[in-house]
Amino acid sequence: MIDVIGFLINWLIYFAIYSMLAITLNLESGIGGITNFGKVAFFGLGAYIGALMNTYMLLAISGVDVSKAPPYTAEGVIALTRISISNPALVLGIFILSILVSFTVTGIFGYLLTYPIIRVGAGFVGFTLLSIGEVLRAIYINTEFVGGTYGMLGIPQPFMWINNTLLSNICYLLLSISILALIYIISHRILYSPLGRTLRSIRDDDIVALCLGKDVPKIKSKIFFLTSGLSGVAGTLYASYVSSVNPQMFVMLVTFNVWAMIIIGGSESPVGAVVGALILTLVERLLSLTASFYEYLPFTSDYLRPVIIGLIMTIVLVKYPRGLFPMKPPKITKSIVKDLEGKIS
Amino acid sequence: MEIYRVILCSYVFSWIYILSGLPLTLSYRTTKVFNFAHPVFITYGAYVAIIANEVLGKRINLVTAVLLAFVVGGLVSLITHLLVFRPLSYQRVSSNTYMVASMGLWFIYQYILYIACQILTRKYGANFLSYPTIEYEDVKLVQDALRIGNIPQYIITASLIGVTISIALYILFNKTVLGIALRGTADNVTLAAVSGIPTDRLINLTWFLVGGITALSGVIWVNFSGSTTPDVGLNIVVDNFAAAFIGGLYSLPITAVASIVLALIENTLLAVLNYYFGVQPTIRLAIVFGIVFAILVARPPAGAAGGLPYRFIKRVSKK
Numbered sequence: 001m002i003d004v005i006g007f008l009i010n011w012l013i014y015f016a017i018y019s020m021l022a023i024t025l026n027l028e029s030g031i032g033g034i035t036n037f038g039k040v041a042f043f044g045l046g047a048y049i050g051a052l053m054n055t056y057m058l059l060a061i062s063g064v065d066v067s068k069a070p071p072y073t074a075e076g077v078i079a080l081t082r083i084s085i086s087n088p089a090l091v092l093g094i095f096i097l098s099i100l101v102s103f104t105v106t107g108i109f110g111y112l113l114t115y116p117i118i119r120v121g122a123g124f125v126g127f128t129l130l131s132i133g134e135v136l137r138a139i140y141i142n143t144e145f146v147g148g149t150y151g152m153l154g155i156p157q158p159f160m161w162i163n164n165t166l167l168s169n170i171c172y173l174l175l176s177i178s179i180l181a182l183i184y185i186i187s188h189r190i191l192y193s194p195l196g197r198t199l200r201s202i203r204d205d206d207i208v209a210l211c212l213g214k215d216v217p218k219i220k221s222k223i224f225f226l227t228s229g230l231s232g233v234a235g236t237l238y239a240s241y242v243s244s245v246n247p248q249m250f251v252m253l254v255t256f257n258v259w260a261m262i263i264i265g266g267s268e269s270p271v272g273a274v275v276g277a278l279i280l281t282l283v284e285r286l287l288s289l290t291a292s293f294y295e296y297l298p299f300t301s302d303y304l305r306p307v308i309i310g311l312i313m314t315i316v317l318v319k320y321p322r323g324l325f326p327m328k329p330p331k332i333t334k335s336i337v338k339d340l341e342g343k344i345s
Numbered sequence: 346m347e348i349y350r351v352i353l354c355s356y357v358f359s360w361i362y363i364l365s366g367l368p369l370t371l372s373y374r375t376t377k378v379f380n381f382a383h384p385v386f387i388t389y390g391a392y393v394a395i396i397a398n399e400v401l402g403k404r405i406n407l408v409t410a411v412l413l414a415f416v417v418g419g420l421v422s423l424i425t426h427l428l429v430f431r432p433l434s435y436q437r438v439s440s441n442t443y444m445v446a447s448m449g450l451w452f453i454y455q456y457i458l459y460i461a462c463q464i465l466t467r468k469y470g471a472n473f474l475s476y477p478t479i480e481y482e483d484v485k486l487v488q489d490a491l492r493i494g495n496i497p498q499y500i501i502t503a504s505l506i507g508v509t510i511s512i513a514l515y516i517l518f519n520k521t522v523l524g525i526a527l528r529g530t531a532d533n534v535t536l537a538a539v540s541g542i543p544t545d546r547l548i549n550l551t552w553f554l555v556g557g558i559t560a561l562s563g564v565i566w567v568n569f570s571g572s573t574t575p576d577v578g579l580n581i582v583v584d585n586f587a588a589a590f591i592g593g594l595y596s597l598p599i600t601a602v603a604s605i606v607l608a609l610i611e612n613t614l615l616a617v618l619n620y621y622f623g624v625q626p627t628i629r630l631a632i633v634f635g636i637v638f639a640i641l642v643a644r645p646p647a648g649a650a651g652g653l654p655y656r657f658i659k660r661v662s663k664k
Binding site for chain 2: 029033115126130259303304306310313314318
């Protein structure tokens, strides 16, 4: 018997996390014109920051000797589970702090990266950011205190102290959805603000924007700080939900999935990004749920998913280059017409 | 420290980067498509040689491998162009759309290869997901005949393929009418079409050459590496793109020089770091990226890779 409620909660949490990535990617790439092929770098950095704070800091404050029982060992994981059940206030406090730190650090990392990338063309931006993701992965693999190749386990979920798995998952879902709503509102506000219009003008032709007196590099840096920071928050939420991080989680495939979401949905509107995330996370969850049915295939079903998603994405790109839900031009209301008429006369 | 080994590695990597970097620049110049699926051609070249080796009972000739890889790589590239890039170019989409489409293609090709490897592993019993070095029979015969058995085979393979392709490309682009027409198409498609050059057919030919030549670097790779995995292209991609960018995505000679310099710096630094500090070779990517980053900050690239307006701002503010 398939656990329908469990599946729904699981799917919706994945949907919330991927939607955050899709909305921010839409803001920086679809509207700001920064071809970010290294989305996973910021997502992964956020996840690792969250993982480090929620384990090392929790252990250190609770008086456990971190040098004797580091969180990537069995002793560390046992101590973490004990603490996260017995001390809810501390766990929640550190979790909120980790989200704030993750936003700031990832944001600053993105901001610093804009220094070299805004000076080169679109192709090089994509390539530089793509490599950053791979370089960070190489660093995680070669760093012992983040668990090396095996990564870290036992990252406490902030609602683990509730003595009911379903209830604690529902709480986590509500938290994720509220953060998603906040990010959606921010994105929507930016899109229809003067900053949003400037961003679209930069995307369409940065030389024209520059000639009209817009400080293109500064505006790009600003928006990249915000989107990188928010991707970091998504990473922290992900790490706490799956309660583990390892370098294999943050491969280029994640970036590719997020790109597929905004391509399918429509790479200009936040609604398109959310719809794209909804469709693809559902497909992904259903495929992983039914993985056992693919046993008769002569190959691992994991390899089939990227091929299917890639095919859908390429076909949509060739047939509908603006996505299935393209952004509509802003409505011209009567008040705007009146205002314009007043100005003309 | 093994200076001998560093020199040999740098030599082979130089040819691999040249054979994969030159076509990347060529494809960008001709079609203005920045193809992220480019490293797939290297992987496909390598796997064509591997599959042919298994089918022929582990007795494969270099000539067979080169011909097969060239044709398969070229066809994959041509089909990609006809099915995806050409329809996109008719719709006059932005360069970002091309990049995203090529990224999608990269993953499709990559995972199709994974699936094929798993099926072939079951069929032939050999591990296709990590295949050992291939020895070419005809190169071995030549080595025995000339009594140069002590020179590693990959040096001979890389030199043969590299020198032949370089000379062929030089003659094609400088001495033949076809090459001049290709260059004309690369520089200005409209002008070339007005002059009576069949640009559509020449663009198709360019894509075929791009895929074919890139696949040859895979043929060298399987002769050199002790373990070929479907991620071969992925491991070479950073150097590959870096060399093409240093050449401004325009100049073939600068791309070739950049490939040699990158291979030399990277192999020397890796050997030094490993010898003195015990750093693992997995850090290779970080080293290459460090070099690219330094170049980016010190001297933003010119040509198509550069962002003109920001460099303009810099010059104005200095005054």
